[in-house]
Amino acid sequence: MPSGACRHRPVPYLGAALKKATKTEIPRKTVYRLSLYLRCLQRLKSNQITTVSSEALARAAGVKPTQLRKDLTYLGQFGTRGLGYDVDQLARMITAHLGTNRLQPVVLVGVGNLGSALVQYQGFGPEGFEIVAAFDQDPERQRGGELRVPLYPMSRLPEITSRLGVRMAILAVPAAAAQEVANALVGAGILGILNFAPIVPAVPEHVALSNVNLAIELENLSYFLQD
Amino acid sequence: MPSGACRHRPVPYLGAALKKATKTEIPRKTVYRLSLYLRCLQRLKSNQITTVSSEALARAAGVKPTQLRKDLTYLGQFGTRGLGYDVDQLARMITAHLGTNRLQPVVLVGVGNLGSALVQYQGFGPEGFEIVAAFDQDPERQRGGELRVPLYPMSRLPEITSRLGVRMAILAVPAAAAQEVANALVGAGILGILNFAPIVPAVPEHVALSNVNLAIELENLSYFLQD
DNA sequence: AAATGTGAAGTTGTTCACAGCT
DNA sequence: AGCTGTGAACAACTTCACATTT
Helix, strand or coil: CEEECCCECCCCCCCHHHCCCCCCCCCHHHHHHHHHHHHHHHHHHHCCCCEECHHHHHHHHCCCHHHHHHHHHCCCCCCECCCEEEHHHHHHHHHHHHCCCCCEEEEEECCCHHHHHHHHCCCCHHHCEEEEEEEECCCCCCCCCCCCCCEEEHHHHHHHHHHHCCCEEEECCCHHHHHHHHHHHHHCCCCEEEECCCCCCCCCCCCEEEECCHHHHHHHHHHCCCC | CCEEECCECCCCCCCHHHCCCCCCCCCHHHHHHHHHHHHHHHHHHHCCCCEECHHHHHHHHCCCHHHHHHHHHCCCCCCECCCEEEHHHHHHHHHHHHCCCCCEEEEEECCCHHHHHHHHCCCCHHHCEEEEEEEECCCCCCCCCCCCCCEEEHHHHHHHHHHHCCCEEEECCCHHHHHHHHHHHHHCCCCEEEECCCCCCCCCCCCEEEECCHHHHHHHHHHCCCC
16 A cells, blocks of 8 residues: 555556466465565564464454465465474565565666655665665755765766666656656656656556555554544 | 555445445545546646646556546546547536545645655645644654644544544654554544554554555565566 | 364355346 | 436455465
8 A cells, every 4th residue: 555555557458467376376465464464474483482373473464364274275385283483484485486686776766855755765675675766857946864875866867776786666757747856767668657746647568667655554543534 | 555555444345335336336546546647637727737648648647548438437427429538528517426526634644854855845735735744752842843734642532633633643753652553543433544654553343544564665666576 | 182184055246248228 | 310327247455364484
């Protein structure tokens, strides 16, 4: 859900996605949860906890123990029966599979309220991502404080993303501009877009798209309230 | 997910959830997509378009036509074969089922960077939600501009939520405070929490929880980039 | 005893293929 | 002809039950 919500592009069923099927494809949802486990492991590590059971880790991540264990089998076997998992080893194993050792540079487009907050947000620095540049239609517009990163006009998008080797972008523009900006991102060679605009932009097959729509998250939540 | 993230609480399989099974339960994911369709319909309406085919609407929502049609069957039949759907009628039908006619009041806790941006964000006003109050540990802290809504200290949470009949909350505090604040929300009678903190707080069975985790969304996206 | 690992069973979600209106 | 509606087939995902290891 969001993450929410939010959701992914429709994927063809037994898609060409599995191309060569090298390392027994990890299910999509498992990949998502692995990130979650990793985050919990990091907290455990910083609390000097070295060993954890599937039950404890599952509770921290908000999933069931059997699901956690099933998820981990896609990476191999690291647990010690009767004991649990080595926190540090498991964290390294997940990191290796998710491929987030290398720090991924990200650009953000649309420096309004939400965009500014996202730039300021320290949440993903430690997780291997860094917003390295921001773009806006009107870079001169007055904003609250100092931005952490250089702010450029849209026209410089292709030049700068290619120079910095950026492959992912955060889209935080109003609905009316979203499709146009998405096109510009694709044109600049961006391969993954995290979209906060309240419409779903159309993008070509080869571009990954995740949508986070706050209104939909709330609406969805309200549906599941029990009266 | 939500894109966020984000995601939902683990639900027991053939759960007590279906209690009385009154109106042939709508699948969870369908509920989510209905919100999406609704948004697209509203755009069509504001463009004076009165009729739409499943194919066109599906493309706008980023899903496949068959899925859209299947989703709509849970609400009944409104299409005209050979023609398509009446935009206005379909929008009203979805709204009726999602139950977002009534304007839902929402509170926000944690008025930092992200929290301020969310309060300012106009995105969900038109969709039937309204942030009616904000809470923060330190309400005196200096913030960029004027907030749109009254800002209270945490201690007044129970009083104000019960007075305004608030059932949903947005949680935008740092990880370290998230569990404690979640407890306070539950104690104040909140039934649905949209969580932006980078940990998953534990909440009792009867409280609905949606998580939006920006770092996880990015990580997930990066996994699905093709190299 | 305490925990992991996993095949099999069960559940949910998606797509197909085509029947049925207009 | 064109488009919706839907049972049935298919695929993905989750949980169970229990064998297995420490």
